[in-house]
Amino acid sequence: MQHKTVIVRPELCVGCMQCAIRCAQAHSATKELATAVFEPVLAKPRIHIGVGVNPQGVLKPFPNKCRHCDPAPCQEACMPGAIRSDIAEGSKVVDPALCIGCGMCAMACPYYAIRYHHDLHAPERTITAIKCDNCHDRQKKGQIPACVEACKTGALEFGYVNEHIKKGAGRLANAAWSMQS
Amino acid sequence: MRYVVVGLHAAGRSACQWLRRADPACEIVGVDPSAGSLYARPLISYVLDGELPEHALVKDSAPFFENLGVQLKRAAAVGLDANRKRLILDSGEELAYDKLLAATGSAPRRVRLEGDGADHVCYFRGQADLARILAHVKSGGVAAVLGGGLVGFKLTHGLVARGMKVKLMVTSPRPLALNVDEYVGSWAGARFKEMDGVHLMTSTSVVRADVHGQGLRLTLDDGSTEDVDLVVAGKGVVPRFAWLAEAGPETDQGLLVDNRLMTSVEDVYAAGDAVQASDIVHERPLLNAIWPNAVEQGRVAALNMAAKGPAQGPAYAGSIAMNAIPIFGTHMVSVGMVNPRYTEGCEFITTTCHRGSYLNIVIRDGVIVGAVGLSAVPRLGELAHAVRTRMKVSRIPARWLKNPRNAAPLAGNTPWYKGSRVGA
The missing domain is CATH 3.50.50.60 (FAD/NAD(P)-binding domain)
Structure with a gap:
């Protein structure tokens, strides 16, 4: 079954980092920006703006987050089974109660999508693996992921991959047609 | 079927x-x-050092x-x-x-020792081994750990956390000789020397173990003896x-x-x-x-x-050596070929990632073949991918090497596995 996912279009990203701020806010205890910044364990973003280079050699922002691969190399490397696919269907979610912070998942992830921070859901551990959870608790309430809600340029979309590909093909056809005319 | x-x-x-x-x-x-x-x-080492409660194993x-x-x-x-x-x-x-x-x-690979204490050597592989070690652990006692690999490392850490004094006996001239490069190996060796309760003995091997009172008396290759309460071997x-x-x-x-x-x-x-x-x-x-x-x-x-009939499943690309262990407040990670014995004639690129971190990339004939790092775990994942896909070092942008912390991933948006859910 296809699941809705966050689709990233790096070419549209302007690097404003609103997504990262809203992501951290959505994963804080209070869920409010004004209070989240004063929480004892600061929530961390699970989406990062990396510095990429476009084919013309120009530096470009690159929104980088977990792709929820299937099969997922991080999940295969996780010894305590903390990266679970049964918390939210179609998403690989870190269970902070099981994570031991060994670093194996990040070593297996080719996308630099997993980081280690003090997590408010496992305050007794100094570090826990932190990565995108597709905002599964927001989705349960009928909301879309926080990063997508924050994105003003369309670089982050929430939808079905095949629909997105179809739209892309349409855009390409339009571009080709309008160039000929 | x-x-x-x-x-x-x-x-x-x-x-x-x-x-x-x-x-x-x-x-x-x-x-x-x-x-x-x-x-x-592998989680038994986390139980030994108290990171993971025994009932959670x-x-x-x-x-x-x-x-x-x-x-x-x-x-x-x-x-x-x-x-x-x-x-x-x-x-x-x-x-x-x-x-x-x-x-x-x-x-576990058995160590060949002479003497009547040879059967008292513990190993560190599964739950039964853990139970056997825990039965012998006594606070203030002395333990000998044979083998300076990752298992020896975790054992030393765990036994020290349990209040034992540890003599870490390594056959090679430095610990982790097979797992990491010289810099990280020496760094780890230096940390162990500073650590209370650890006595690092390099270029040392045990030849004999005899029962001596409640514990064991080990005879080393230089003829000297050590009295210990517990001997654990991690030799592969x-x-x-x-x-x-x-x-x-x-x-x-x-x-x-x-x-x-x-x-x-x-x-x-x-x-x-x-x-x-x-x-x-x-x-x-x-x-x-x-x-x-x-x-x-x-x-x-x-x-x-x-796979049914003529259809075949995916081909196996091959195995790769890689390991990440949390140690001395950081993560030590190695991927691919980093053992100095094999990297002769290779080129190296050394860079830093975060403050105080270290990242060394091994290149053979222009292709990335290995990497080792300290507190640079997430970037090692990309380098592991580079090793697996035999990425040419020329594909790494100068920007990535200059500031690996903020650079976009090397893999970009290319899918990792066929059928993976990758956006754009």
């Missing part, structure tokens, strides 16, 4: 999951003497296997009749199979596959397999520590007995076992 999975640990469990996914109607039989419990062996396996519809046989495999396609169990029972997966893992592992030797599979140190993970015996596949699969970097069969390889091999073998 009846699949028999022998050994239900990392590779076996992964295979059960993927067999069920690929063939919802098949019959899966899991054979393991310890089939009732579910745990990850082992779970009941029944819900996991019931959910997958796997029938469990709590028995050990003792033989294989490949002509009649029968697996012989220690209970005398014969089990028919259509396809069989050998995932019996490995056993040896694959376990003697039970199918009668069927005559091709073997070296481990079971040799083709790129579909089938052994030379028809319909007998192998995965996990028992396998000596082709190493991506060294391009020859090597033992890489680590968790992620085992799980991946379990998946690839399962998909090939479940």
